[in-house]
Amino acid sequence: MPFQPVSRLEDLTLFNKLTEEEIRQILKTARQQHIQAGEFYFMQDDPAEAFYVLTKGKVRLTQFTADGQQILLRIIVPVTPFGAVALADHETYPVSAQAVEACTALVWGKTVLSQLLGRFPQMAVNAVKIMAEHVQEFQQRFTEIATQRVERRLARMILRLAHQTGVKTPRGVEVNLPLSRQDLAEMVGTTLYTVSRTLSQWESQGLIQAGRERILILHPHGLVKIAEEET
Amino acid sequence: MPFQPVSRLEDLTLFNKLTEEEIRQILKTARQQHIQAGEFYFMQDDPAEAFYVLTKGKVRLTQFTADGQQILLRIIVPVTPFGAVALADHETYPVSAQAVEACTALVWGKTVLSQLLGRFPQMAVNAVKIMAEHVQEFQQRFTEIATQRVERRLARMILRLAHQTGVKTPRGVEVNLPLSRQDLAEMVGTTLYTVSRTLSQWESQGLIQAGRERILILHPHGLVKIAEEET
DNA sequence: CGGAGGTTTGAGCTTCGTCAAAAGGTGTGG
DNA sequence: CCACACCTTTTGACGAAGCTCAAACCTCCG
Secondary structure, X not given: OOOOOOXXXXXXXXXXXXXXXXXXXXXXXXXXXXXXXXXXXXXXXXXXXXXXXEEEOOEEEEEEOOOOOEEEEEEEOOOEEEOHHHHOOOOEOOOEEEEOOOEEEEEEEHHHHHHHHHHOHHHHHHHHHHHHHHHHHHHHHHHHHHHOOXXXXXXXXXXXXXXXXXXXXXXXXEEXXXXXXXXXXXXXXXXXXXXXXXXXXXXXXOOEEEEOOEEEEOOHHHHHHHHHOOO | OOOOOOOOHHHOHHHOOOOHHHHHHHHHOOEEEEEOOOXXXXXXXXXXXXXXXXXXXXXXXXXXXXXXXXXXXXXXXXXXXXXXXXXXXXXXXXXXXEEOOOEEEEXXXXXXXXXXXXXXXXXXXXXXXXXXXXXXXXXXXXXXXXXXXXXXXHHHHXXXXXXXXXXXXXXXXXXXXXXXXXXXXXXXXXXXXXXXXXXXXXXXXXXXXXXXOEEEEOOHHHHHHHHHOOO
């Protein structure tokens, strides 16, 4: 699955086929940037000046439409790169990156990046791979949203989030993110009302237990069935 | 706008900042591949073995869902690269590429590609840029489909197609593609019935003239208004 | 305790998908 | 050149999914 966060910096796709020593050199050129909950690493349509790797906290990537609607494209958790678009020249960020809690990220500015790419061409190849995964993910999500019902899309999203940030508890897997119904709605392209109704229904079926900004998956297999069942 | 086809090979993003001489060398390493209408350059989930640049004909990029539904992601016209995912290692094609008419494409196989990337690191940087544009396009289309009505999505798509392949005629701009209602439906994520109804409505308003696998835009401004109007 | 923000639920309605049937075009073989 | 088959398109009727709006409820926190 694309965008699986990794636990060690060295495992990032970006560092594929580089030696420990090379990676150390690259990491040395980064600076650290801390921001508070609610602040932005960058805003949509800003010129893409830097590439980030989140090492602590949680970041929301959102996109606004011309008519003011918003959708939540992704939640970034450590250790995951974001703002990879800065690896290409003269682009602007297609999304905004907002911290949902206090965050720390490694940052490489544009000029440093182009030096690094010159010195370690393998990094550019790795970047292509990262971007290729992004393309695949969004093509697939596009196809999903174009062809599938809300219930299934929601089930898939919750499973995806559980996979990404799920924490095992005695009673089931808890999605470890402060996600409101509104957030979930923006992720699957629906309204908070439909999300609420769907979760209530699942709760009455014993599949999950939903609370305020909290979801506990009691019966993952049931969700998988909804996510994949024919019809 | 991303994915604008270019008229000369040298203008491809892939060849940015390379000299004429370098480009000539790169082109020399390509082979040509002709295929007939209906045949495939590659199928979804095949290992990504080659990168293509279409020089003649038209190619459909489609994606199938697990439950057999299909969506049409893009129509490729000359001169446009496709299968860029092969520039990254060990990927599979996320889409199928089928010729809608007799086609010619330049082809670079995987091994040749990795040699080229080693010799011309700038190519990898350019590839990142291409992929970044793809990501942006699909993020945006994802947002569109998640937040907007069919009518607006259809208007946008037709304008996009007109921009890409439109031909001026005395009476208006003709979309120069053999696109059935079904094809259009698959591109915007709806059904052929809804497309037909919408086009009929536009025709009665004098915005377009629709025929069998043919659309003539009489009043582009009207479509733009539908594509962008608030509400 | 009170307020703010998150959540649930209901009622009504719009949009769009589904199914069916008929009409219009296009190409082929006699 | 006509007849026929086949495909695309149109249109209607119906129903379901999901959106909108409103109101009440819950939960957290100062």
